[in-house]
Amino acid sequence: MKQLGSLLLAEIIKEHRHSFHSKMIYFSLLVWPVINFVTAYYSFAPFRMGADSPLARFISYEQLPLFLLTGYLGYIFYWCLVQSSWQMSFERQAGTMEMIFISPVNRFAFLYGRSLSSLIEGVWLFFCFALLALFFVDGIQLSGWWAPPLAFLILLVSAIVWGGFLCVLFLFSRDASFLYTVLDEPMLIFSGVRLPPMAFPVWAKVISFCFPLTYALQLIRELLMEGASLQAMLPSMGLLAAVLLVLVTATVVLLRQAEKHMKKTGNMVMY
Amino acid sequence: MLIAENVRKVYRVKEKKGWFRQQWTEVEAVADLSFRMVPGKIIGLLGINGAGKTTTIKMCSTLLTPTSGTITVDGYDAVKDDRFVKAKVNMIAGGERMLYWRLTGRENLQYFGSLYGLQGQALRDRIDSLLLQVGLYEAANTPVERYSKGMKQRLQIARGLINDPHYLFLDEPTLGLDAPIARQLRKHVSELASQHGKAILLTSHYIHEVEELCDEVYIIDKGRLVAHDTPEHLTKSLHLDTALQVVIPSLSDSLDYDLRQLALDYGGSREIAETDEQTWEVTLRGKTDMTTPLLSLLAAHQSPVLRLSTQQPSLEDVILHMADRRGA
Numbered sequence: 321m322k323q324l325g326s327l328l329l330a331e332i333i334k335e336h337r338h339s340f341h342s343k344m345i346y347f348s349l350l351v352w353p354v355i356n357f358v359t360a361y362y363s364f365a366p367f368r369m370g371a372d373s374p375l376a377r378f379i380s381y382e383q384l385p386l387f388l389l390t391g392y393l394g395y396i397f398y399w400c401l402v403q404s405s406w407q408m409s410f411e412r413q414a415g416t417m418e419m420i421f422i423s424p425v426n427r428f429a430f431l432y433g434r435s436l437s438s439l440i441e442g443v444w445l446f447f448c449f450a451l452l453a454l455f456f457v458d459g460i461q462l463s464g465w466w467a468p469p470l471a472f473l474i475l476l477v478s479a480i481v482w483g484g485f486l487c488v489l490f491l492f493s494r495d496a497s498f499l500y501t502v503l504d505e506p507m508l509i510f511s512g513v514r515l516p517p518m519a520f521p522v523w524a525k526v527i528s529f530c531f532p533l534t535y536a537l538q539l540i541r542e543l544l545m546e547g548a549s550l551q552a553m554l555p556s557m558g559l560l561a562a563v564l565l566v567l568v569t570a571t572v573v574l575l576r577q578a579e580k581h582m583k584k585t586g587n588m589v590m591y
Numbered sequence: 592m593l594i595a596e597n598v599r600k601v602y603r604v605k606e607k608k609g610w611f612r613q614q615w616t617e618v619e620a621v622a623d624l625s626f627r628m629v630p631g632k633i634i635g636l637l638g639i640n641g642a643g644k645t646t647t648i649k650m651c652s653t654l655l656t657p658t659s660g661t662i663t664v665d666g667y668d669a670v671k672d673d674r675f676v677k678a679k680v681n682m683i684a685g686g687e688r689m690l691y692w693r694l695t696g697r698e699n700l701q702y703f704g705s706l707y708g709l710q711g712q713a714l715r716d717r718i719d720s721l722l723l724q725v726g727l728y729e730a731a732n733t734p735v736e737r738y739s740k741g742m743k744q745r746l747q748i749a750r751g752l753i754n755d756p757h758y759l760f761l762d763e764p765t766l767g768l769d770a771p772i773a774r775q776l777r778k779h780v781s782e783l784a785s786q787h788g789k790a791i792l793l794t795s796h797y798i799h800e801v802e803e804l805c806d807e808v809y810i811i812d813k814g815r816l817v818a819h820d821t822p823e824h825l826t827k828s829l830h831l832d833t834a835l836q837v838v839i840p841s842l843s844d845s846l847d848y849d850l851r852q853l854a855l856d857y858g859g860s861r862e863i864a865e866t867d868e869q870t871w872e873v874t875l876r877g878k879t880d881m882t883t884p885l886l887s888l889l890a891a892h893q894s895p896v897l898r899l900s901t902q903q904p905s906l907e908d909v910i911l912h913m914a915d916r917r918g919a
């Protein structure tokens with residue numbers, strides 16, 4: 321456990337120095353999602369949002385800021401990890417990936433450690449903004465003090481599992497960067513960041529349920545917007561747990577395959 | 592001891608045949624290679640480009656799986672028990688990759704040390720000792736991007752030693768370094784084997800480096816072992832020509848004729864070139880030492896000797912000779 325802590329600390333320092341070396345990066349990490357959030361909110365303004373609007377069946381106008389805030393908070397958690405996984409190609413180019421895989425380090429500790437450190441670096445500023453904003457928006461319903469910390473924990477755990485899974489995909493090939501295009505924008509559109517997935521047509525609902533963020537956001541909103549009790553959330557929690565279990569299993573299997581593939585083809589150094 | 596037995600590595604290579612067609616071909620990078628690494632000894636792996644040197648190193652360091660054959664490290668199989676093997680080996684490659692440039696030297700070592708389970712005071716002590724060893728203690732807190740090429744290479748050595756490996760693979764470690772820095776590194780590598788008991792496998796394009804450092808040399812060509820011996824034995828066993836070079840102020844026709852005759856008598860050859868200083872440089876190549884008859888001949892012709900030197904065959908000559916022979 322101590323070793324894992326040491327590895328995590330080293331990974332955090334590495335990520336911090338390597339990817340977050342300038343204060344301007346933190347500035348952009350706050351400004352970019354805030355702009356997105358504000359843009360999304362005002363995009364709804366020209367449209368009819370009254371009780372008879374099509375969206376009113378899923379969210380009330382009063383809860384729209386909170387809906388978007390939770391959506392963007394969840395999205396930033398997951399987006400950071402898509403970015404971080406994409407950075408695996410840097411490790412390949414720099415030859416540091418070989419140095420990681422020549423060592424006996426626990427591969428899962430490396431993958432999840434990498435995800436955790438990217439996440440902490442990438443979200444803390446927007447997380448603080450979101451936390452502050454929660455005091456000023458209407459529609460918060462909590463069934464207990466534990467709801468916000470639990471929401472944070474759900475986002476953290478699910479995002480790390482997602483990040484580990486993505487890192488493995490990027491281990492397979494230097495050409496995996498197409499996943500960035502495939503995963504980034506569709507995740508924003510279909511995961512319920514700006515619109516509830518239930519408002520989607522069937523084909524879009526099918527896509528939305530391919531993203532674990534959809535399940536995580538569902539839970540976060542139940543916790544923060546509906547004031548759901550733990551018991552009421554059990555089905556959603558079970559669903560997210562099942563999705564995460566599938567992701568972890570896929571990560572374990574794919575990691576073994578990826579390492580085997582790299583050792584067979586020597587593609588660890590190809591970039 | 593590291594024992595590689597009948598190791599073979601075949602890559603499948605994709606060749607594009609137009610827009611939609613592709614063809615897979617098999618390329619044998621290493622074929623039936625066997626060798627041993629013993630603590631305290633440095634072995635050299637030589638060959639021309641594409642000989643399979645880097646592939647061999649990567650198989651020994653668990654980065655590649657051999658297609659067939661076995662590699663065992665202190666009894667552990669490099670494929671099945673790779674976690675045990677990884678703790679005992681490390682690799683240092685030439686060039687400026689394999690480091691995080693935005694991190695300082697110390698942070699790089701902290702990161703790579705943590706991959707080997709090192710932590711706390713033990714890791715800090717190890718880092719300090721390595722930084723002192725490679726002469727980077729003063730620059731420990733400087734980002735690597737501000738290091739010179741030589742400093743980066745020294746940091747690579749520190750990184751390669753972070754887990755105190757028993758077996759160290761050096762792939763062109765002095766590539767592109769200035770002569771004084773390369774000499775310093777060679778000294779360090781030599782000490783790693785002689786004083787710290789590391790088993791070292793070295794590949795290098797600088798043959799004199801291999802001659803200077805290695806106890807044994809394996810010469811491979813297209814993945815196959817073509818010779819294995821000490822550097823001295825290799826040069827002797829091939830009975831390559833010794834070159835005897837003499838510089839004289841003038842060359843008469845009769846002396847020219849006698850020199851050619853001398854070379855023929857000893858089964859060798861003669862080359863003559865006029866130098867910029869208006870003198871003549873005569874080179875006699877042969878398997879037998881022709882110094883005494885040459886000096887007698889020059890005395891008989893009353894020709895003064897401005898310079899005389901003998902050039903023994905080098906390991907480079909051995910490689911070139913083998914490459915020529917196999918290419919023929």
